[in-house]
Amino acid sequence: DGGITQSPKYLFRKEGQNVTLSCEQNLNHDAMYWYRQDPGQGLRLIYYSQIVNDFQKGDIAEGYSVSREKKESFPLTVTSAQKNPTAFYLCASKQASSYNSPLHFGNGTRLTVT
Amino acid sequence: QKEVEQNSGPLSVPEGAIASLNCTYSDRGSQSFFWYRQYSGKSPELIMSIYSNGDKEDGRFTAQLNKASQYVSLLIRDSQPSDSATYLCAPQNQGGKLIFGQGTELSVKP
Numbered sequence: 001d002g003g004i005t006q007s008p009k010y011l012f013r014k015e016g017q018n019v020t021l022s023c024e025q026n027l028n029h030d031a032m033y034w035y036r037q038d039p040g041q042g043l044r045l046i047y048y049s050q051i052v053n054d055f056q057k058g059d060i061a062e063g064y065s066v067s068r069e070k071k072e073s074f075p076l077t078v079t080s081a082q083k084n085p086t087a088f089y090l091c092a093s094k095q096a097s098s099y100n101s102p103l104h105f106g107n108g109t110r111l112t113v114t
Numbered sequence: 115q116k117e118v119e120q121n122s123g124p125l126s127v128p129e130g131a132i133a134s135l136n137c138t139y140s141d142r143g144s145q146s147f148f149w150y151r152q153y154s155g156k157s158p159e160l161i162m163s164i165y166s167n168g169d170k171e172d173g174r175f176t177a178q179l180n181k182a183s184q185y186v187s188l189l190i191r192d193s194q195p196s197d198s199a200t201y202l203c204a205p206q207n208q209g210g211k212l213i214f215g216q217g218t219e220l221s222v223k224p
Binding site (some may be wrong): 031041050 | 120
């Protein structure tokens with residue numbers, strides 16, 4: 001079945017450590033997105049990529065980094081510079097060629113930093 | 115002004131009633147508009163999409179779009195307890211940037 005796989009589902013890290021969240025899709029989608037969600041809040045855009053080897057900052061990119069070396073993969077690194085990294089992280093993808101194409105979401109990674 | 119604003123919740127309606135969810139957006143370049151439903155602890159799932167001014171109906175759901183007023187809404191008829199969730203509005207511009215509203219929590223009481 002086609003879909004988006006985020007791993008792991010739960011992740012625990014100590015403060016000061018970088019951590020990388022995995023996102024893989026087999027939907028053949030061009031565009032991929034990373035969102036962050038805090039309790040009781042909406043989704044805030046971290047980074048997005050419309051094509052391999054290119055990506056744009058979203059509204060809250062500080063303290064995060066991404067790469068898009070392959071169409072299927074869009075890993076997100078939460079660096080030690082991110083002041084409050086504990087959150088629910090959602091990866092999504094869509095066809096970039098059609099603005100009517102909706103986002104498909106992975107099941108999310110819940111990151112806890114102590 | 116926030117890029118996307120939704121009516122603040124929680125919104126509580128009795129079972130069988132109509133729930134009305136509203137969303138305004140600031141980017142006049144927005145081309146397509148999506149409504150997602152999110153249950154607690156889960157990822158969002160697509161409910162409706164709308165691209166042209168007017169109404170679009172799908173079962174118990176109706177999306178309404180007015181680009182001149184930069185307004186999009188979602189009506190849920192015959193609300194059921196299973197509709198209790200947070201509803202997220204997401205306009206998309208031509209550049210592919212998809213920004214979400216803060217969400218409106220809906221509670222349908224039996």
